[in-house]
Amino acid sequence: MRTQRLIRVNVRCLLLAMGVLVAVAGLDTRLASAPAEPGGKPVKNIILMIGDGCGFPHLEAVSLYLHGEKGRLNVDQFPVKLGVRTYSFTGQGYDPAQAWANFEYVKKGATDSAAAATALATGIKTRNGYIAMDPDKVPVKTVLERAEELGRSTGVVTTVQFSHATPAAFLAHNPSRNEYEAIAQEMLLRSKADVIMGCGHPWYRSDGQRREAPGDYKYVGGEATWAALTAGKAGGDADGDGVDDPWTFIETRDAFRALATGDTPKRVCGVAQVSSTLQLGRPGDRKAAPFEVPLTEGVPTLADMVRGALNVLDNDPDGFVVMIEGGSIDGAGHGNLSGRLIEEGVDFLRAVDAVVEWVNRHSNWDETVLIITADHETGYLSGPGSGPESQPMWKPLVGNGVNKLPGMEWYSTSHTNSLVPLYARGRAAEALTKRVVGKDPVRGDYIDNTEVGKLIFELLQ
Numbered sequence: 001m002r003t004q005r006l007i008r009v010n011v012r013c014l015l016l017a018m019g020v021l022v023a024v025a026g027l028d029t030r031l032a033s034a035p036a037e038p039g040g041k042p043v044k045n046i047i048l049m050i051g052d053g054c055g056f057p058h059l060e061a062v063s064l065y066l067h068g069e070k071g072r073l074n075v076d077q078f079p080v081k082l083g084v085r086t087y088s089f090t091g092q093g094y095d096p097a098q099a100w101a102n103f104e105y106v107k108k109g110a111t112d113s114a115a116a117a118t119a120l121a122t123g124i125k126t127r128n129g130y131i132a133m134d135p136d137k138v139p140v141k142t143v144l145e146r147a148e149e150l151g152r153s154t155g156v157v158t159t160v161q162f163s164h165a166t167p168a169a170f171l172a173h174n175p176s177r178n179e180y181e182a183i184a185q186e187m188l189l190r191s192k193a194d195v196i197m198g199c200g201h202p203w204y205r206s207d208g209q210r211r212e213a214p215g216d217y218k219y220v221g222g223e224a225t226w227a228a229l230t231a232g233k234a235g236g237d238a239d240g241d242g243v244d245d246p247w248t249f250i251e252t253r254d255a256f257r258a259l260a261t262g263d264t265p266k267r268v269c270g271v272a273q274v275s276s277t278l279q280l281g282r283p284g285d286r287k288a289a290p291f292e293v294p295l296t297e298g299v300p301t302l303a304d305m306v307r308g309a310l311n312v313l314d315n316d317p318d319g320f321v322v323m324i325e326g327g328s329i330d331g332a333g334h335g336n337l338s339g340r341l342i343e344e345g346v347d348f349l350r351a352v353d354a355v356v357e358w359v360n361r362h363s364n365w366d367e368t369v370l371i372i373t374a375d376h377e378t379g380y381l382s383g384p385g386s387g388p389e390s391q392p393m394w395k396p397l398v399g400n401g402v403n404k405l406p407g408m409e410w411y412s413t414s415h416t417n418s419l420v421p422l423y424a425r426g427r428a429a430e431a432l433t434k435r436v437v438g439k440d441p442v443r444g445d446y447i448d449n450t451e452v453g454k455l456i457f458e459l460l461q
């Protein structure tokens, strides 16, 4: 690493010297406007959004619902659009020819969220279930930990329990994603993160009603950790001055929303007043049309959380790295819940809007990069009538008009090894197009999921 950096510094000196020469010759325009690439000035703000379980068809379904046609989402306008292969260390790889010749191919060898999030967070492939550890159970540094070393702010935001696999892989290290209590403790008590937001509130049910007695404390690090957190006494030294920086704890929707404007506390942990998910787990007909079952009141949307999180993170003049997860898209896929998939997709895309708005108002696309992707596909979503006996095997999703559930079918209740989409915009986003490893006959150019983590490391330097 050190040699690499030395070389990089030397290259920079050389470029600088060349720049001076070219400037003298009055031809400096090309150098001055050179696109931001790894090795150049660090990118100030890095925003990674992950739709858990969100494949290409999932976003098509949301576009058909919102706009009556495919390709009309905010992300469809992004300059960088790629596929991502997602298999884990023990996976079978991804063969595009097989994937589109054999209907069953992508059902085998799928990653789980822990290994996939580890790939995105650290740039290495690992075994399913591992949280930021390599296949030999050695902890691997995450992009958020690297950002903290460099004095940036960091955060994770999710619609599910904050100790769930995806956010966990950015701030904790554990050979088992199911060790929620230990993972939550590591995130809250030993990480240097500045924002942690999600669900897992022990005192609220899945419908957002307060319990008479507390439920499970494991998602928030156990009873003692919870008591300290809610008393404003939990949290280690986040800024390296030798003094503890306890979390400011918030839980009401109003408190999440209030965080979006004005001055904020230094470190904020927000646990919404609901058990496992913001909306997916609410009662009512789970097969109902989108938004037919009233949403749970009193909990924020992902966009509410994002606005608050960004307002906390941007207190740091050095910039920040944040991971924002639409965590319940996966659950809708597992349950083959088309209506709720649309709801979760809409919530995620509104959060994308909130990020874009923040960049336009408080930053710019020359210092900030936004990368939106998924960890894997869930539910093998396709059009009605697809299947190994069909001709063609994959039928398109069918629009039924704006605000109407599209024609869509699920062909699995598990994760698949399908490619997932990636959209990127802003500083150095184009660098991802230089990491293409193959061309899929349907999805086009694709990269490996580890390239996302590797690029973020390079952008941080």
Ligand SMILES: [Zn+2]
Residues within 6 Å of the ligand: 053, 113, 330, 331, 334, 378, 415
């Ligand atoms: Zn899943």
